[in-house]
Structures are given as structure tokens and as C-alpha cells.
Amino acid sequence: MTGLGLRIAACALGAALSLALSSAPALASPRFAIEGDRFMLDGKPHLIRSGEMHYPRIPREFWRERLRQARAMGLNTVTTYVFWNLHEPEPGQFDFSGNLDIAAFIRTAQEEGLDVIVRPGPYICTELDFGGFPAWLLRTPGLRVRSMDPRFLAAGERYLRRVHRELAPLLSSRGGPILMMQIENEYGSYGRDRDYMRTAQRQMIDAGFDVPLFTSDGAGPHYFEGGPLPGVTAVINFDGEVDDAKSSFEALRKFRPNGPRMVGEYWAGWFDHWGEQHHTTPPQRAASTVEWFLQNKISFNLYMFHGGTSFGWLPGANYSREMPYQPDTTSYDYDSPVDEAGRITPKYRALREVIGRHLESGETLPPIAEPAVATIAIPRFELRESVSLLDALPVLSRPVKAELPRSMEALDQNYGFVLYRNTVPADASGKLVIDEVRDYATVLGDGKPLGTLDRRFGERELDVALKPGTRLDLLVENMGRINFGARLDEERKGITRSVRVGATELFDWTHYPLPLTDLSRLHYSQRSQPRTDPAFWRGQFTLDRTGNTFLDTRGWGKGHVWVNGHHLGRYWKIGPQQTLLVPAPWLRQGRNEVVVLDVDGGATARHLQGLADPVYETAADALKPGKR
Template sequence: MPVLRTDQTGFLLDGQPFRLLSGGLHYFRVHPEQWADRLHKARLMGLNTVETYVPWNLHQPRPDHFVLDGGLDLPRFVELAAAEGLHVLLRPGPYICAEWEGGGLPSWLLAEPDIRLRTRDPRFLAAVDDYFERLLTPLLPHLASNGGPVLAVQVENEYGAFGDDTAYMEHIADSLRRVGVDVPLFTCDQPVDLERGALPDVLATANFGSRSAEHLAELRAKRPEGPLMTSEFWIGWFDRWGARHVVRDPEEAARELDELLATGASVNFYMFHGGTNFGFTNGANDKHTYRPTITSYDYDSPLDEAGDPAAKFTAFRDVIAKYAPVPDEPVPAPGPKLAVPAVRLTESAGLLDDVAALAPGVDSMRPLTMEELEQDFGFVLYETVLPLVGPALLEVEQVRDRAQVFVDGQPVGVLERENHEHSLAFHAPRAGGRLQILVENQGRVNYGQGIHDRKGLLGKVLLDGSELVGWTSRPLPLATLEGIPFATTARTPVGPTLHRGTFEVTEPADTFLHLDGWTKGNAWVNGFALGRHWSRGPQKSLYVPAPVLRAGTNEVVVLELHAGHRAATVDFRETADLGPTEE
């Protein structure tokens, strides 16, 4: 593979002028059996490069455990890109934002009560150095300097929006170099933050989605020499629960792209293909109000969530063709889709009733946070004994992020961080009754100072002004559904319930799980965690990748946190529903 260099005006590849035409494609948001398809379509749109973040929290779920296989086999993804004739831009963090859980920072860092993330806190830097060595050592053969496709590596991510400690950024760059990264390094920041996040002798790039010529002129004024590049050209946006699905007019986005390329600059689309926040991996924002991101990361990209070309694919390819060769091949047709209507979920298991089958409880004087329980995602069930009878006022110092409260198994209310709720009045039917609080991690904050986002019940829990002590904290990550005692019952479930059903498939294909009439929870197909569902929208369906299905009998499980479903049904349809749009 050729080696990337820079001169006074631009990039050189093997000594020849080169323009990066890149698109974001996060391997961890795409089923691994679909990587080759998405990479092929990137080349067909006219791209010569793909960019990916690296989620530290998935690769190193615990300090002594590192994962680099299966859906996290980054070396294989890079090899597939090379086989397609594509270069790679690697963005390993340690912080990635990406609307990803915690910005990619592993939750176990927050077990240290006073740790300062993205700073020169020695504990954080030691963890980063260890992560880089574990991740990048196997990737060194894939650097362009060793004949591989990885042309350049990013230092941190939009650090200028967080801090201005140049010594911290220098440590990150030095750590990459110590591991053996000898290809060009680069930083990326929004134009207003450029100087705060930049490093001497490291390529600075800008992130924006409009006014391309203006922002690139601003970049040139601050960096008189070297390539002009936007590492994130925002051609869509992400969605949050309770809002509308954000889209951007393809023609308007194409005009902005034309303006950008006319300057001679290089570009990385954010995103070329967004993919999906499978399982519990979505992030959240908290600018005085907590706002969790939805499961879909469609991002109104050139390839939609199912990998089919959308309107922007053709619009962008036509613009790219004005500046670079584009493969003389037709736009790929949409892939086959599957419909299986009215699948009945005939078996159920009460989450609170059968919780002992899922995880042991930990006894303590106060509720333990998820981080103290060594838990990344999912739920925690807190239990204690009520010391009184009659009217009672429950007060929780901090709910992270959504708490359902039960007394002797009956729901009495919900406390939501998003609504700044901290107190709840209820009636205790008897002294010695059981108080249960089911707390959901709806996504750790992925941007700004709020990344220090511990989950569960934080601080004191008061009942009529007196602190409740003597708790059992039970982690429910729901990483596997094995051991759950599903059964057919005539009784309508009360409270959070897992529902299971089966359906037949002749030939697997992509499909979308629709949950009309359901309220809130999560869903799995054949044990694969599809993500969260919530009737508040905008998203009304969950993407099911074809490789998750099999010919013959398939299983679907839906966790419903609220409504009692007796003869529950779901539909698998050929089309997605991401909700009403907002431009």
C-alpha cells in the first residue's frame, strides 16, 4: 500500500497529489457478515477511503479482558477494506463521542470515585496507554508504512470542545507513537475549538456541515500550510427519544459537498453508513437536561440503516464524479426484505419475579452504582424493606436514568432523570413490605463534562425524610437470556415482563421488527440484542440484520417494562419506521 505524506498544500500518496474521499463506517454498528457489502458500496459511490472510530468500552469491557474478534474483529474489517481497494482512517480515541455509550470510555473507569477523564489524571493515562498497546499492536501490520491500508490515525476527538490541556494531547500522541504508529497523525475539532484541540506538527482538520468555503478559509487562516480537510462533514444527524427523525435535503447537502470539493479539500462524510446502536450501546447528551439517543443510527446517510442506497448516494456520487473517477457501475439495488406478520409471543417471565435466575444480589447499607457492581449496561434492581405503613414520600438524590418503583410487586410510579424527577408519594400497605426500584441505564453521556456519568441510584434515598439503609443491589445487564424460566400462563403479567415467541423463515433477509401497542423495553432475535424500543418515538421499528435469522424456526423476545400483555403480537415488516421527520 502507498504511504501518505503532506506538503505545503495537500496530501501526497506515493509522491503523487492525493485527495481523501472518505466516509464514516463504524464496524461495531454493522453486523460483521455485512461489512464487505457496505465497503463495496462505499467504493461504488466514489470513495477511496473509509473512516471508523474504535469503541474502547466494547474492546476492553474489563481492565484485564480485551476483545478483538467476532463483531469486534477490527483487523478483519481493515483487511476487507483493503480487499475492496479502500484506504482506512483510524480514530481510536480514547474518547470518540459518536453518540455512543459514554463516548466509548469504559464504565469501569468510573469505579474510581474521583477520576478525571480526558485529563492527565495518572489513572486515566495509564488505562489509555494499556488500551493503545492492546489495540494497536495487532494493527501495526495494517499500517500503510507496513503495506496495509491504514493511512492516518486520529489523536483523541474534538478535544477542543472539552479542554485546552496541550500536555494531555501530547501524551495521547506520544502514546500512539510509542506503540509503533508511524503513519501521519491528525486532530479534528469544530472551527471555533481548533486551537484548543490542535497540536504542533500534527495535521489539524475541521468538522462542520455547512458553509464549507467559509470554514475551510478559517482553517487555512489558522494553518497556512498543509492539507485542507474536514474529518466530519455532517450530512445528516442523530435522533433522540421524544423528538422527530432528523433528515437533510439531499440536494442541499450535495451543493455543500460541491462547494467543499471545489476548494480542493479532502472530505470524510459523517456518516456514509450509520448503522445501529444494537443492544444498550446508545449514548446520551446532557446540556442541563438529559437526552438519550435512539437505537437507530441511520443518520440520514447515503446508505440507510439496512445498507440500501438512499437519495444522497446518487446525489453525492454525481458530485464526486466532477472531481474524481467513479466506478462505471449501476447504483446497487435495495437488498431483499422479509415480512412475517402477527407473530404471537405466547410465553413470558416476570422480570421481578424471576430475577434470582438472572443474577445474585449484593447486600450493602446503601444502593450500589452500576460501576461499583462492575456492570456496563442494562438495569439494576434495588430492594429494601419498608419500615412503615400508610402514606410515604420517597426521595432519591440522583436517578440515573429512569427508575420504576414497586411496592410488594405493584407499580407505584416512575422517576425520570430527563424530567428532573426526584420524589414520589405512595401508600405502603404494610410495615415490612418490599420496596423495589428498577433503574435503567438509558445511555451514558457521550459529550462534554457530563461524561462522568455513573448509573443507578446515586446519593441518599430517603423515606419521609429518613435515610433508607440495608439494600440488595442486583445487576441485570441482560447480556444473555439464558436461564430465564419462560412459561405459558393464563395470568396477565404485572410489571416488567419478558415475552417470547417463535416464527418460521424460509430464506433469511433483512427485516424490521414493529412493536405497535408496546410501551418501552428491549428486543432480541435468536439471542441477538436489537436495541431499545419506546412508544414515545420517533423510532417505531428495530432493524433486524439478515445474518441474525436462520432458515426454519426463529425466536423473538421482547422486554416490556410497563404494559401487561397477555396475547402479545409483533410484526416483522419489509420497511422501517423512523418516525415523522424534521429538516
């Protein structure tokens, strides 16, 4: 036998032993199975009525309430992704604590009478930075995700085995609530590598996931070419009305005549990009389509049932023919049946009414679980203290020197900003050319703002008069790595190539990595005159009682907000999102502290207030280059 043959035989033996060991504690007759065209639960035909919600996008204190709301709407299952980028923020360093305790989330669902579908990826999309991949994968030159690259496969295998350690007791093969699990995610929208998909399937089995597996793809022949696997249940994703549902299942039936019918994602709403319109969909559209599913015994998963919030640095980005880069907003409300603050919407009531007409014999709906925590207004308060970001560099960052500008990943940094510093040489003149900005650059000369470059419009040049000896600072913000499509592997951030002034390329750079994970050492001062440079602003407000609130950022430019140390996320005057959700558990009775990093420098307000409802407004010129 050749060396390759020995390795293949050894791998096959190892896989068989792994599968046997992982299956050892399994029940003789698992509670969930797929038989022909039907899902079977406890030996009876079963229709899955699922809704999607993601544990990291919901403060843990609200998990049980949201799950009760799902049950009261008539759902019998919840679906969640697993967020690799959060669970393994650095190679081999895993975190399943606090808001990342997925096992606790699933146990809570079980206690509330819900089963669970788990989608561990490793790729999950979900409008998440890099599609849920940890950014440190990009530190390896040439690594290709979603491929047979052995470096990627090894990292993904380690992650899946670690997830299995958390979830093993909760699998339906052991009597737990996890009915089935998804292989990869919408691979048919990305590639055609069958070897990779078979490897993804094998890695899940080898990790010990001995529940039924399925694939999920868009509804059409061009998606079916790469995503579904022989012998594995295929479910489909789409939005629209009843006619769209009919045509989608006709396409699936032509491709896969047998097997249960299920919508892996029925898009009951949609997400938002900065600078574009806020999305809403009529409640009756979702209700009538779900009724058609129920009438035709089609299982479904509402994406999303409750979207929640992409706090901090979580949001990803897309691209299109018209726009080379489309960053996602902080809010992931998704026009869901339960809104971002956990409130019941007309869409919820319409869906509950429909589902209530199609319950199983003996089944009843629990009472609606109205939010226990109210949304509150907070009177206007001033932010009177500030510190320039440039002055704060010594306490925020350790400088790194290099001949050429380094990407964020080359600086071992995952999220945030990088400030690139240089001095304009004597022989340089002409336009500033940055090749290229990932994703938004604020250009400063001797500390004074000179302009911005925005990747959304492919901007790389700034027509400024830079004199020799000018200190040039380029503050570059990572606004979220692309999470969908063929450009995943290209998503390194910061300045990815070179910087020129006219024909002169600049060398010998000083880099200031700014992940902004700790702002406690900032030293603020009172400032009476307005400032135009990027700066941190601090203010306080006092509460007699806590509640969810929407922080009104209108009047500010572009930046980030922290409340009592919790990073709410990004704001931007171009909209459509003009408020940031502050969850009640992050507030406290008495004094609360707010810190705002405003990089725009031209804000008309230095105050904030909390509103009882969100505000969505898109600036009329948001999609026009140079009109920011």
C-alpha cells in the first residue's frame, strides 16, 4: 500500500472509531429521525414550526422571555447559528461563558417547551463580520476559507469538536432538544467543490454530531449544483408570497423528488445597509405564506423571529454591481415579529393567528409573553468632557514601525481602527492616493481634518495640498468584513497596499493599532470651544428606574458609543439607523456613563437623549460620493 493509501486507511479507521465512540451513549431509538418524506418525533410524523434567534444578539437576561414569546406565537422549535468568531477569538482560546453559553440557551429553550435546530457553520453568513469566521484566519497568507485548504480544515475541525463538547448532552440522539444540525451554510451560493462539502459533512460526523444533518440553499438549480449532498436532506431559503413559495418548492422537487419539505429560512423581513433605505415587509405577506406552508404540511423556519442587535464590531458587509462595499447597520431588527427591544409587533399577531388555526390535536397556544421590561425615554444630557484621539494614542496603543503600511490582520488585530502616521517628504507633491482603504479613512494633516475616503464609492484619492514636513495621519476604520459571496478571502482591513503623494510612495510608517477594548485609561478635560478632530466625548445621566432605551445619535457624525463599558456599536448620520438600542441590563439605577468616539469631527450636537422608539431616516445624499 502506498503512503497515501496508508494515510487514507488510517483516516477512515479514525473516522469510524470516532463515530462509534461519539455514538456510544446514544439512545437505541433517537427521539427525532427522518423517514422518507417525513420528519418523525417520538415515533410520530412531525411538522417543524421554527423561528430564528441568536443568543449573542440578545442579552442573556432576555433569553427566556424571547423563547416564551416564540412558544406563544405557535412555534415548536428555535434555530440558531453558532458564532465561531466569538467562541474562538484567538486560535485555541475558546469562550462559552456568559452571553456565549450556547448550552444554557438551548437548555432554556427546552425548559420553555421548544426544540432546537443548530447551524454551527463553520461559515454562517448572518450579516456577521467575515460570515462568522474568526478574523485571525486572515493572518495566514494565502489561506482560503470554504475550501480544501488543509490549514482552514484543521481550524474548522478543532472548532467543531469543541462545540460538540458543549452540545453533546443536548443532542436528540441522547434524548435532548437538538433535533438536527446543518452542514455548512448556503454553499451553493459560493462554490461547486463537492469534495469540500463532503469533507464538511465528515467533519461534523467525526466531531460526534450523530443527529440528522441537512443542507440549506437558495431555491434554484444554480444553487443546487454546489450545496446539497446526496443522501442528505436539502432545505431551501427564499422570501416572497405564496406564488414564490410554490415555484421554489417546484424547483426543489425537480432536483430532489424525495425527502421532507422544509424552508430553512423564510425571510420574514430584511436587514439594512448604511446609507440605504430601512426595510420593512407587510405582516400579511408573511402570514399568508406561512399559512400556505401549514396547509401543505411544509416545515419552516422564520428568519428572523427576533433579530436583536449586532453589538460592538459584529456587523458584516455585502457588495453589489452598483456598490463595491455595503456595510451593515448595528441594528439587526430585521422587521421581525418581535422587534429589537423585545416588543410584540403586528407581524407577530398576524402569524400567531395563522398558526393558531393549524395546531395539532390537543395543542393550545400559551398566553402572549409581553415584555417584562418597558422601553423608557431618557431626558437630554450633555457630554461636556473630551479628549482628542491623537492625544490619547499613548494610552490606547503601542506603535508598530514598518517600511510599508500593514493591514490590520498583519498587526494581529481583529476589529477597530488603525492610525497610520508618516511625514510628507520634501520631494512629494500632488494628490494623496491610498491603495486601498478598507473601509473608511479620515485624513489629517498636522492634526487637522483634510477629508475622508469611503470604500463604498471606491474612493482612493484625495485632492489636498500637502506641504513637505506635514505630519500625515490616516485613521482607518474596519466597518465589517464582507460576509457573503466570492470576496470572503480578500477581506483584510486597514491599508492593504500603498500610499502615495503624487508620484512619491511613502515608506517608513508608524502604526497605532486601536482595537478599543479598554477605554478606562482615557483622561478627559472640559472643553468650551468646538473641536473638529476625532475625539472621545464623555457624559453622564441618572436613572430612577432602568428600561430599554434607544439612544438618539442625530446631530452626531460617525462613530461608536459605549454605555457603562458596553460597546453598543456604530452610528452614522447617513442612516437609516439613527438610534442605538441600550438594553436595560446594561443600565443601572443612579449614575450611568456614556462615551462617544466621533471620528467625523463635525457634529452639530454634543448631547444625547434616550427615546422609547427607534428612528430610521436616510440622508437624501447618502449614496452620492463626496456628499457626506
